[in-house]
Amino acid sequence: MVLEATMICIDNSEWMRNGDYAPSRFQAQADAVNLICGAKTQSNPENTVGVLTMAGKGVRVLVTPTSDLGKILACMHGLEIGGEMNLAAGIQVAQLALKHRQNKKQQQRIIVFAGSPVMHDKKALEVIGKKLKKNSVALDIVNFGEDDEGKTEKLEALLAAVNNNDTSHIVHVPAGPNALSDVLISTPIFTGDGEGGSGFAASAAAAAAGGVSGFEFGVDPNLDPELALALRVSMEEERARQEAAAKKAAEEASEQDATMTEHASEGPSGADNKKNEIPDDDNTLLQQALAMSVDEPASTQDLQDTEMSDAAAEDPDLALALQLSVQESTKDSSSEADMSKLLADQSFVSSILASLPGVDPNDPSVKEMLASMQNQSESQQKQDEDKAPEKKEEKEEKEEK
């Protein structure tokens, strides 16, 4: 519950049009700013927050430090994107604004959103940093957006110059599915305020994000930490499994790496929620998959794809197997015959099955299935050899086209 006067420096330069942070960098920034304002004013009623923009026609103070949250949120409306960010000027004007705060007892803090390349050189930034330190102003830097040569270094240097007893922080937010504001919640920028601030921030984020999309596992860590933890752990396990399977697949069919990882990434999103159901469905699905691959491969690829994508969504390893089978089938049929041989090879199949979580190779039902598959493949091989010359002709025609 620190009594603080904060100036937030917003980057509204041309670089903020980019959409790598959903929905756009500028919008993500605006959301983060709203969140910070809320958190600050909540943690201590006497806190004041001000906002200024660094780009556009020049550094412009939108609202001087005030505790009126409505005013702050209102001034964020109708901001235009354009120009280049002037980091040094922005920080200096913010410092001047803090100098004129009404309550001299408030601690001074500047929060900078640095989304575009930094034009100034390291020396200049360090000088500014020292001046801030002299005036006991703390500085928080949010490094997001553009990452050009030296930007991170410069910002780190600036932070080092300002930092006094670890009151200043820097946060690097890479582009990704997580919203900027969500990432910031867990950083010292928020938690530095104390428990009150972070509690508000988390609940506000839940309200704003509709409660589901805002959090990685659809569960608010604050509301149900154990469940969130359990989900996170299972996610980690899943990832580890995928990596192991991916490595194995890479050894066998190295040229298919690109497509496989694509499928693997599709898997986790659905995999979490269906974790419990996987062991039950595994056997039946696996059966389906193997039957499909051994069966007529020239049959409509589309049908296979839709079936596969359904199955793939449920089990990444299954996806790998399916992918393998599909890939193999599109190649010339000679290798296709090899594939079915491979599948028929019990040891290979059992090793795949062993890597799956819910499937026990010694399980009688699995053994049965393997045996049946073996028989199937043997009869199929003869068929395939007959079909092989036909297929080759088809392939050649296709290639010519």
Add this chain to the structure above:
Amino acid sequence: MDVIKTQQISSRPIEKVIVHPLVLLSIVDNYNRDAKDTRKRVAKDTRKRVVGVLLGTSFKGTVDVTNSYAVPFEEDEKDSSIWFLDHNYHESMFSMFKRINAKEHVVGWYSTGPKLRENDLDIHRLFHNYVPNPIMVIIDVQPKELGIPTKAYYDVEEFKENGTQKSQKFFVHVPSEIAAHEVEEIRMPFDEI
């Protein structure tokens, strides 16, 4: 924020500025309070200056400045593009002044100069948000020569002839005088200020 809608819709060019003695007094008082004893290490003739808002009325090209107040203003002594003027303070202050005299509107701003500075155009632009045609008055608080201590300006936009460059703003001087209503005529010896 009070945007003047009733008056000054017709952007009649400003021909004369009348400054009332009360304004001079309050500006000098402001200067004595805030900036008189500061000494700058960098430039000899530039001292910390005071900036504030001018209130008054405008009628047929004549601007009548009747009241004023100072606002928190800060600028970086080395880099003139770094400046801060607390416009929230101004807005709250103006809303209070409006209560005592509804006729008084924001007409511009003042600076104790003593000369024009580089960031004056930028500050002037800020005042365009509050009044369509603001004036800028420089009050010389320590005049060396005889004459009235005020210099008034307003800004015009000039377009370069080749049309390719962005238009620039310039300050244009406008004649000013010190005048007062009968009730205001308290003698103010200028040489004592």
